[in-house]
Amino acid sequence: MKDYTKGKSPDMLEPFFPNELLRHIIVSCFLVILEMSAVILFPLPWKAINKPDHIPWFLLPVYKLHKLMHNEVLFISALVLSTLIFVSWPFLVRDTKGNASSLHNAGGQNGSFARQGKERCNLWHRPVLFAIVISTIILLITLCFIKT
Amino acid sequence: MVRELIETNITRRLIPKGLSWFGCMGGLSLVAFMIQLGTGVFLMFYFIPSATEADASIQKVSHSIPYGWLIHRVHAVGPHVMIGMVLSHMFRILFKGIYRHPRELHWVSGACLLILTLVMYYTGYLLSAGNRSNYSVIPITFIYALHIAGIPLAMGLFMGMHFFMVRKTGIYEPL
Numbered sequence: 032m033k034d035y036t037k038g039k040s041p042d043m044l045e046p047f048f049p050n051e052l053l054r055h056i057i058v059s060c061f062l063v064i065l066e067m068s069a070v071i072l073f074p075l076p077w078k079a080i081n082k083p084d085h086i087p088w089f090l091l092p093v094y095k096l097h098k099l100m101h102n103e104v105l106f107i108s109a110l111v112l113s114t115l116i117f118v119s120w121p122f123l124v125r126d127t128k129g130n131a132s133s134l135h136n137a138g139g140q141n142g143s144f145a146r147q148g149k150e151r152c153n154l155w156h157r158p159v160l161f162a163i164v165i166s167t168i169i170l171l172i173t174l175c176f177i178k179t
Numbered sequence: 180m181v182r183e184l185i186e187t188n189i190t191r192r193l194i195p196k197g198l199s200w201f202g203c204m205g206g207l208s209l210v211a212f213m214i215q216l217g218t219g220v221f222l223m224f225y226f227i228p229s230a231t232e233a234d235a236s237i238q239k240v241s242h243s244i245p246y247g248w249l250i251h252r253v254h255a256v257g258p259h260v261m262i263g264m265v266l267s268h269m270f271r272i273l274f275k276g277i278y279r280h281p282r283e284l285h286w287v288s289g290a291c292l293l294i295l296t297l298v299m300y301y302t303g304y305l306l307s308a309g310n311r312s313n314y315s316v317i318p319i320t321f322i323y324a325l326h327i328a329g330i331p332l333a334m335g336l337f338m339g340m341h342f343f344m345v346r347k348t349g350i351y352e353p354l
Binding site for chain 2: 035043066
């Protein structure tokens, strides 16, 4: 188990019990409230209705893509490829030497930026990756609204 | 022995101060999964996985079993909440760049969990009412076995990996 106390003064730490546990319990209560209100807002229909076209919001992009692509083989290979890219994302965008130097050039500082990048690693510190992610998200959202 | 375990893991454990509330999203996904598991076990008592009786058994659960409607509805709306939580967890990790060097395998196991969750939803969707036409293509018992045993086992495996690795490398700490 990782020891968080290493290299930290006592005022930078807080007890796991009850602070963190209480935080999780409060948030879990909100989750249960959310589910119960969803149960009230979307009640059970009296008769089992036949609605084959009901697609949940998170599968809409896949469904629309299937509608757009008439080639089944192409569709499945696109799905598999995007899944592989998604799963191996950290290995694809790993910090290489070239990346670090380009970052440091963009920052215009001497070396300190590259070293700092190791600790502060927010995605928007890497503009190309950030643009890729944002455009993918926008593309997926647009796919949901396309009429086929 | 047990006392010592509790003391080191819960009561005497210290964590860094100032953790974000968004860090709870992963825990919330687990809570949502547990709700799905609990309601799913109750639904398993009554659901009959056959093409002719499935509809009738779902109707029986929701209209004549006490509180069956509640269990059924919670099991039906739960996935939407769970996938929302999983996605927000994923976006936090992605935008804060927490998937970097010591934590690449966390991302891989988490991504597999997200995909398994979607597959889980899809099999459940095929089992639910109003999708009878699919049974001619894939037998209902096959989907049912995947939904109640196959995918949950795989998810449990990946979850074990995920939690073990998080415990080992520690959570992401703010500067």
